[in-house]
Amino acid sequence: MSKHRLLVLGSALLVALGLVSYAAAGSKSAATRAAASGSITIALGGEPTTLDPLLKEDGNSDWVTNSIFDTLLARSTDGKKLFPKLAASMPKLINKTTWQVKLRSGIKFSDGEPMNADAVVFSINRIINPKYNSEQVEFVGTIKKAVKVNDSTVNILTKGPDPVLPSRLYWVRIVAPQATAKSDSASHPVGTGPYLFKEWARGDHITITANPNYWGSPKPSIQTITYKFVPEEGAQLAGLISGQYDLITSLLPDEVKRAPKAVITAGNEHPMLIPNAKPGSGITSDARVRQALNYAIDKNALASKLYDGYAVPDAGQTLSPSWFGYNPKVKAYPYNPAKAKALLKAAHATGKSITIATESGRWLNDKILVESVAQYWRAVGLKVTVNVEAFNTWLNQLFDSKHRPQVIFVSTDNPIYDADRTLSTYYESSGGGASNSDAQMKKWIDQARTETNVSKRLGLYHKAVAKANKQAYLVWLLNLKNVWGMSKQLQWQPRQDGFMYDNTMKLSG
Amino acid sequence: MGRFALRRIVYGIVVMFLVTVVVFVTTRLIGDPSKTLLPLTATSAERAHFKHVLGLDRPLPVQFFHYLAGVVHLDFGNSLLQSRPALGIVLERLPNTFELVGFGLALAVLLAIPLGVLAALKPGSLLDKFTVVISLSGLSVAQVWLGLLLILVFAAELKVLPSAGIGGFSHLILPGVTFGLPALGRLVMLTRSTMIDELNAQYVQTARAKGMPEWRVVGLHALRNASIPILTLAGWELIRALAGFSVVVETVFAWPGVGYLAFQSIQQSDVILLQAIVTVMGFLIIAINVILDVLFKGLDRRVQLA
Numbered sequence: 001m002s003k004h005r006l007l008v009l010g011s012a013l014l015v016a017l018g019l020v021s022y023a024a025a026g027s028k029s030a031a032t033r034a035a036a037s038g039s040i041t042i043a044l045g046g047e048p049t050t051l052d053p054l055l056k057e058d059g060n061s062d063w064v065t066n067s068i069f070d071t072l073l074a075r076s077t078d079g080k081k082l083f084p085k086l087a088a089s090m091p092k093l094i095n096k097t098t099w100q101v102k103l104r105s106g107i108k109f110s111d112g113e114p115m116n117a118d119a120v121v122f123s124i125n126r127i128i129n130p131k132y133n134s135e136q137v138e139f140v141g142t143i144k145k146a147v148k149v150n151d152s153t154v155n156i157l158t159k160g161p162d163p164v165l166p167s168r169l170y171w172v173r174i175v176a177p178q179a180t181a182k183s184d185s186a187s188h189p190v191g192t193g194p195y196l197f198k199e200w201a202r203g204d205h206i207t208i209t210a211n212p213n214y215w216g217s218p219k220p221s222i223q224t225i226t227y228k229f230v231p232e233e234g235a236q237l238a239g240l241i242s243g244q245y246d247l248i249t250s251l252l253p254d255e256v257k258r259a260p261k262a263v264i265t266a267g268n269e270h271p272m273l274i275p276n277a278k279p280g281s282g283i284t285s286d287a288r289v290r291q292a293l294n295y296a297i298d299k300n301a302l303a304s305k306l307y308d309g310y311a312v313p314d315a316g317q318t319l320s321p322s323w324f325g326y327n328p329k330v331k332a333y334p335y336n337p338a339k340a341k342a343l344l345k346a347a348h349a350t351g352k353s354i355t356i357a358t359e360s361g362r363w364l365n366d367k368i369l370v371e372s373v374a375q376y377w378r379a380v381g382l383k384v385t386v387n388v389e390a391f392n393t394w395l396n397q398l399f400d401s402k403h404r405p406q407v408i409f410v411s412t413d414n415p416i417y418d419a420d421r422t423l424s425t426y427y428e429s430s431g432g433g434a435s436n437s438d439a440q441m442k443k444w445i446d447q448a449r450t451e452t453n454v455s456k457r458l459g460l461y462h463k464a465v466a467k468a469n470k471q472a473y474l475v476w477l478l479n480l481k482n483v484w485g486m487s488k489q490l491q492w493q494p495r496q497d498g499f500m501y502d503n504t505m506k507l508s509g
Numbered sequence: 510m511g512r513f514a515l516r517r518i519v520y521g522i523v524v525m526f527l528v529t530v531v532v533f534v535t536t537r538l539i540g541d542p543s544k545t546l547l548p549l550t551a552t553s554a555e556r557a558h559f560k561h562v563l564g565l566d567r568p569l570p571v572q573f574f575h576y577l578a579g580v581v582h583l584d585f586g587n588s589l590l591q592s593r594p595a596l597g598i599v600l601e602r603l604p605n606t607f608e609l610v611g612f613g614l615a616l617a618v619l620l621a622i623p624l625g626v627l628a629a630l631k632p633g634s635l636l637d638k639f640t641v642v643i644s645l646s647g648l649s650v651a652q653v654w655l656g657l658l659l660i661l662v663f664a665a666e667l668k669v670l671p672s673a674g675i676g677g678f679s680h681l682i683l684p685g686v687t688f689g690l691p692a693l694g695r696l697v698m699l700t701r702s703t704m705i706d707e708l709n710a711q712y713v714q715t716a717r718a719k720g721m722p723e724w725r726v727v728g729l730h731a732l733r734n735a736s737i738p739i740l741t742l743a744g745w746e747l748i749r750a751l752a753g754f755s756v757v758v759e760t761v762f763a764w765p766g767v768g769y770l771a772f773q774s775i776q777q778s779d780v781i782l783l784q785a786i787v788t789v790m791g792f793l794i795i796a797i798n799v800i801l802d803v804l805f806k807g808l809d810r811r812v813q814l815a
Contacts, residue, residue: 046773047765049590056592057548133562138551186592202601203765204675230673230763234657238665238672392540392778399544399553412549425550432553 038223040246040490040507042500043236047203047229052186053173054127057135059498063249064206064227067502069173069191070216072101072120073166078266079322079417079496082166085216086115086174086192088152093452096161097144101169103152107215109176111190117148122177124156139171139416161450163457167324167416194220194503204229208502220503240485247492247505251485252364253308259485264310266496267482270318271369271411273356273475274426276404277436283349284406290472292343293407294333296380297373301335303478306365306372310483314476317465318412318422322496325419325448325461330469332476340380353383357405359394369477370409399432407475415497419461420449427468436473514803521795528791529580532784533573540778542589563589565780576784585785590777595785599767603789605675606766609759610750612681613688618743621693625700626727632705640697648694656687656761673763684762688755692746699742700735707731737808744801748794 044060053065074085084090088102107115124146127134134140142164144157158165179190189197192215195208206227210220228245230236236248237255248259256262275284275293283289299313313332319325344350356374360367367388374384387405389397397405410433414422425431428445429438441464448460468474484494491506542565543556551559560566564575579586585595628640663683664672671680707713708731716726751767759769767786774782 050592052592056590057546130558131562133559135547135559137555137558138548141552141555203605228674228763229765231769232657232673232761232763235660235664235673235761235763238660241665242668242672244664244671391776392545395540395544398549410549414550421550424552432551433549 038507039226040222040224040487040505041226041228041244042247043228043230043239043245043249045229045236045250046231048206048227050186051189051197051200051206052175052180053189053191054123054136054175055132055134055186060229063500064208065173065189065191066193066499067195067208067225068189068193068197069175070115070193071171071173072103072169075170075417075497077493077495079268079320082170086120087169091156091166091169094155096452097158099156099158099162099165100149101154101156103154104215105152107192108213109179109190109192110196110211110213111176111179113176113178113190115174115176115192116151117154118151119177120154120174121146121148122180123174124154124172126175126180127172136171138421140168143168161452163450163452163454164324164416164418164420167418171416194218194501195225198224214503216503218503221506222502225502225505237485240487243487246487246490248485251483253310253483256308256310256483256485260488261486261490263484263486263492263494265482265484265494266320266322267480268320268323268413268415268417268497269363269411269480270314270320270413271363271366271409271477271480272314272318272426273370273373273407273409273477274404274433274435275407275472275475277438277471277473279437281435282406283347283352283354286347286349287471288343288347289349290475291333292340292347292349292380293377293475294472295336295340295343297333297376297475297477298335299332299476299478302369302372306369307478307480310481311478312481314479316469316476318426318474318476319419319465320414320417320479320496323414323417323419323422325423325458325465327462327465329462330465333472337376337380344381350381351383353385354407355385355387355405356407356409357387357389357394357397358409359391360388362391363411364480366409366411373475373477401432401435404435417497419465420445423461423464424449427464427473434473436471438467438471438473441467441473513806514799517799517802521799524795525792528795529577529788530573532787532791533576536780536784536787537569537572539775539780539783542778542780545776545778546589580788585788586781588774588779588782588785590774590779590782595782596789598770598782599785599789602765602767602770605764606751606755606759606768608681609684609688609764609766610747610755612685613758614692614743614746614750616685616689617693617696617746621696622700622732622739625697626704626732628697628701629704629708630727632701637701640701644694644697644701646694647690648698650690652687652691652757653761655690656684656758659683659687660761675765684758684764687761688750688758692750695746696739696742700739703735703738704731707735710734737805740801740804740808744797748797751790751793751797753790 044063046060048061048064049056049058050061051065053069070086072087073082075082086104088104091099091101094100109115126132127140128143142158142162144159147155149155176190179185187200194211194214196211198207198209200206208225210223214220233250233252236250239245240248240259251259275290277285279285303311316330316332317327356370358370371386374386377384398408398410412422423445426433428434428442429436444460444464448457451457482494482498489507491508543559547556547559583596587593588595588598624640628637631637660672663670670683674680713726713731716730755766756768756772759766760772771786
């Protein structure tokens with residue numbers, strides 16, 4: 001045997017020995033870990049910016065604070081129904097601009113402060129305080145102020161009639177006034193929720209523990225929950241497979257099979273394209289062209305090929321079925337390339353050029369989704385250019401309604417399950433992301449915003465949605481599902497809005 | 510020597526001021542925080558109000574003056590993302606970056622010098638070829654790919670090392686190796702080529718002819734002369750790491766260092782935090798440069814201030 005071979009063989013042997021001993025040590029530690037009951041680790045895509053639940057628009061913060069704080073109203077898992085939580089009953093409209101909320105009595109914050117009208121008034125007036133500059137203001141911007149009536153009754157005054165107010169109360173977390181006044185309240189949250197804050201090791205983890213005195217139900221079943229911050233999807237999956245994590249928040253559709261367990265729910269995310277429908281914006285100002293753009297795309301193929309089936313075609317309205325305002329009579333444009341070609345021909349648009357602007361990476365598969373759409377449009381006889389812009393450039397284009405690209409990609413969701421924000425932004429001509437000049441549409445949406453009669457309001461949205469669909473003001477693509485990766489031991493039914501209430505989690509065995 | 514050091518420091522202060530100006534201007538160019546931080550469905554009035562409260566709607570010169578006045582008092586303002594002092598956040602993360610960079614670079618230097626010297630002793634030998642191949646792969650490999658590969662092998666499959674995060678030595682190994690390998694490659698190649706040059710120099714032949722033991726020839730004479738380029742490269746590796754090349758490794762391994770923080774603040778247009786990060790890092794890089802320059806002067810009196 002030559003020296004060469006000896007060297008290679010020797011080093012290979014060494015490496016192998018090392019690996020075997022490591023593997024043995026590894027499987028042992030995994031086994032002891034699984035046996036320890038009563039604690040789980042959840043991998044978040046990033047570190048929460050703050051644990052002040054009223055300040056930031058940050059999903060990672062919400063995932064932690066939703067288990068520490070309670071809201072006045074709660075929502076069913078599928079999002080369809082609101083019911084009282086800290087409130088004793090559903091809020092009542094006592095005059096056009098005043099909602100009255102009765103509170104449950106006897107509930108205390110974890111520092112002993114009573115959860116009463118003072119706390120609720122404090123929380124609501126805090127989130128709307130202009131100086132506080134909350135990023136969540138869009139969810140509560142209609143509220144003028146909250147006023148205490150007596151210890152268990154609060155009046156919420158709105159700037160105009162606000163039919164969406166109950167949905168807004170599902171958003172506002174109630175904080176403890178005295179604890180919040182302390183300087184470290186953003187890193188030491190005090191709530192009434194099922195879990196108590198334990199520690200925040202910056203950059204590494206946050207730990208919460210079960211609140212033994214939790215007033216509500218279900219009572220927390222897992223004693224200790226640790227949140228780790230893991231931005232990279234591959235690292236999240238690797239940690240889930242190796243048993244470091246019990247729940248990961250970013251599981252890619254094509255990796256679902258590799259996860260020990262995956263749970264899928266309906267979702268609120270709607271990727272779509274906004275064609276410029278304003279007069280003088282080229283071929284997209286013609287409704288027939290916009291309809292053709294919709295007919296040309298095979299939404300079912302996109303859902304199955306790009307999202308491995310974890311998406312459904314958007315029902316031609318940017319609204320999920322569980323949101324207020326969803327119109328069940330409006331359907332997605334069927335895939336019909338022949339009709340698309342005919343419409344383009346009738347509009348003298350065949351062979352014309354069209355440009356799509358998009359960003360890349362903010363949403364799952366966004367760039368490849370837009371490129372697939374471009375391919376469908378080419379197939380029906382258009383010349384399509386895709387401009388992939390830097391995120392900030394794309395943002396500027398999206399918000400610049402005067403110089404917006406001919407077609408721009410965006411994805412939208414709606415955590416308060418009400419059509420108002422979605423339609424005001426993307427349907428109403430004055431909205432930040434709308435590209436039409438439909439005065440009637442604007443009137444309906446404006447009316448609906450302050451219409452307190454539920455069925456009248458629903459009727460207005462149904463009309464708006466139906467007209468927008470017929471006029472093809474948008475090119476609707478998909479409604480994505482939520483995909484969660486879990487360890488075998490964790491039992492949990494995720495929610496459509498992606499909120500995480502840790503007291504609904506259990507360990508098996 | 511003292512005057513040399515003093516001139517380097519004055520020079521450093523001037524550069525620091527220029528860095529502050531550049532940082533301010535460039536961070537104002539990366540984006541509008543009211544667009545990135547508020548939901549897409551927020552109205553333009555809500556965005557305008559958001560910017561107003563933060564003072565980001567004031568003219569740039571006014572903002573710059575306030576910024577400069579703050580920096581002098583070590584007040585960089587509150588992070589837009591976290592709503593707490595930006596400098597505190599950077600200082601909180603800095604030790605983590607030092608830990609990663611320090612471990613990775615120490616690994617690289619401690620392995621590179623013996624490997625490079627051994628390879629240089631017998632150019633063309635099996636050991637030399639092996640070293641060159643390892644080094645070239647090390648410096649060519651993409652860190653993202655290497656990091657993910659290591660995670661897959663050691664975390665997901667073998668389950669011997671944690672895939673991400675901080676805490677204990679075991680967490681340091683994968684990111685440290687990922688970070689150190691390209692530096693190792695570059696350092697080995699440089700040590701090897703410099704040592705080959707030195708060992709062929711006339712003074713080495715003279716030393717050998719005088720009958721000096723080989724370990725003294727190599728270890729004291731040749732290596733000392735080779736040490737300036739090696740030290741320069743090691744310093745450059747350190748500066749490179751602090752100047753942002755730790756971002757990739759920190760992000761892949763969710764390592765809570767300054768690089769990962771910078772990545773997040775760019776993503777979210779947290780201009781205040783980014784300003785603090787770049788200023789602090791700029792300060793560190795200038796300080797390291799000054800120290801290295803003075804150190805070189807100590808090693809070789811012929812070094813002149815450029």
